[in-house]
Amino acid sequence: xxxxxxxxxxxxxxxxxxxxxxxxxxxxxxxxxxxxxxxxxxxxxxxxxxxxxxxxxxxxxxxxxxxxxxxxxxxxxxxxxxxxxxxxxxxxxxxxxxxxxxxxxxxxxxxxxxxxxxxxxxxxxxxxxxxxxxxxxxxxxxxxxxxxxxxxxxxxxxxxxxxxxxxxxxxxxxxxxxxxxxxxxxxxxxxxxxxxxxxxxxxxxxxxxxxxxxxxxxxxxxxxxxxxxxxxxxxxxxxxxxxxxxxxxxxxxxxxxxxxxxxxxxxxxxxxxxxxxxxxxxx
Ligand code: PXL
Numbered sequence: 001x002x003x004x005x006x007x008x009x010x011x012x013x014x015x016x017x018x019x020x021x022x023x024x025x026x027x028x029x030x031x032x033x034x035x036x037x038x039x040x041x042x043x044x045x046x047x048x049x050x051x052x053x054x055x056x057x058x059x060x061x062x063x064x065x066x067x068x069x070x071x072x073x074x075x076x077x078x079x080x081x082x083x084x085x086x087x088x089x090x091x092x093x094x095x096x097x098x099x100x101x102x103x104x105x106x107x108x109x110x111x112x113x114x115x116x117x118x119x120x121x122x123x124x125x126x127x128x129x130x131x132x133x134x135x136x137x138x139x140x141x142x143x144x145x146x147x148x149x150x151x152x153x154x155x156x157x158x159x160x161x162x163x164x165x166x167x168x169x170x171x172x173x174x175x176x177x178x179x180x181x182x183x184x185x186x187x188x189x190x191x192x193x194x195x196x197x198x199x200x201x202x203x204x205x206x207x208x209x210x211x212x213x214x215x216x217x218x219x220x221x222x223x224x225x226x227x228x229x230x231x232x233x234x235x236x237x238x239x240x241x242x243x244x245x246x247x248x249x250x251x252x253x254x255x256x257x258x259x260x261x262x263x264x265x266x267x268x269x270x271x272x273x274x275x276x277x278x279x280x281x282x283x
Contacts (some may be wrong), residue, residue, distance in 0.1 A: 005035045006231040007073055008263060009105075010224060011066070011092055012081030013042040013054075013113075013122065019216035019263030020116075025079060025224045027231070031246070032228035037073060039065040041092075042084030042122075048216060048258025050118030056084045059091040067093040070102060077107035077231035079224045080135065086126035091281050093126035093134035107230035110139035111223035112148050117216070117261065128152075137174030141194075143223040144170070145181045160189055160204065167193040171200060181222055185209070192240045203237045205244050214254020214262040221264055222247045 008029045015021030022038040029036030041062055045053035069075070083089045096108060112131055113122050121130065132152065136142055150157040153169040157234070163180045170193075172180045177194040190205040225246045229239035253268035 005033055006076035007037060008034045008077045008224070008227050008231050009037050009039065009066075009069060009075045010079045010081065011039045011062075011083075011226075012043060012079070012220065013044055013084060014040050015046055015217075017047050017216070017258065017263065019048070019261075020220045021082065024217045024220055024263065024266060025081070028221050028224040028246075031267055031269055032225060032232070034228045034231055037069050037075070039069065041088045042081075042082060043102070044116075044120075044122075044282075046116070046118075047152065048260035048262050051116040051120035051122075054084065054120060054122065055114075057088060059085070059087040060132070062088050062091045063095065066092070069104070070095070074089055075105055075180040077227040077248060078105050078109065079227040080110045080139070081220050081223065082122045083127055083131070084122065085124050086130045089127045089130035089135060090124070093130060093138060096135075096138050100155075106140070107223075107227060108139045108141075109144045109223050109227040109230065110135055111219060112136070112144050112152060113219070114148055114151055132173060136170070139175065140230070141177040141179060141226065142170065142175050143179045143181060143219070143226065145183070145219055146185060149180045158185070158244050160191065163191040164193075164202075167191060167202075167249055168200070171195060175197075177236055179226070181219065181244075183209070183215075183218060188248075190240065190244055192237060194236055202228060203240065205241055207244070207248060208249060210251050212254060213256060214264055215251055216261045216263045217266070218247050218251060218264055221250055221266060 010025035026036040043055040225243035250264035253265040
């Protein structure tokens, strides 16, 4: 019998264009050989042209979904994306906290999603407070992009030195480990920072910036790929490097889709496998 794939739970919003959100995350999880389960936190109405509407969910639906899954299925890692409201953020914090009576879930990756790239609020103001006070300290690693790192810390985050100042502040706020992703800086830099016995360790990942219209969902794909690598037993630095490599390849393989920013190609490896097997497959 084939080896059982680890289960990765994504707690995130629904993006009907499937560049971001739970349907995209399930693709990322499948691309990493894991089994994806999902809890939807909010619905969005959007296309590649941007977010038109956000419909929030009753937090008891979130709680019931999470409890139903966690009492039935062993979960190896958790990805948290868009939460929508403070009530939903609290429901997720209650689920992940010790009070539930279950063992604490491992490998919790929190992507502090605040706004869409088109500027729509994906978390209300009270929700940002819950994210900061309750979810950041609960997570094993948080993955803000430079704009989210700036919004959470109140600092300007535009280069590596400013990323270092922001990560220090995020550690003070209770983050055990942080990856600040700077894919849209002039030089694509990611900074991984983690607490050690006697201070803070770091790894800096640099790459050429990719010019592409297929970047929608890059942040979700990065955070979800990290959760998968942690579920597969990899350490933080290896997980961050492999997740960055995956997202870069998924951006490079993206096809133009729609009239706006198209999705990354989460399943680009399936085409490579088809080609390797001699079955053709488009590029
Ligand atoms: O990329 C952030 C994001 C996350 N989750 C959902 C989204 C978006 C951006 O549009 O719609 C559901």
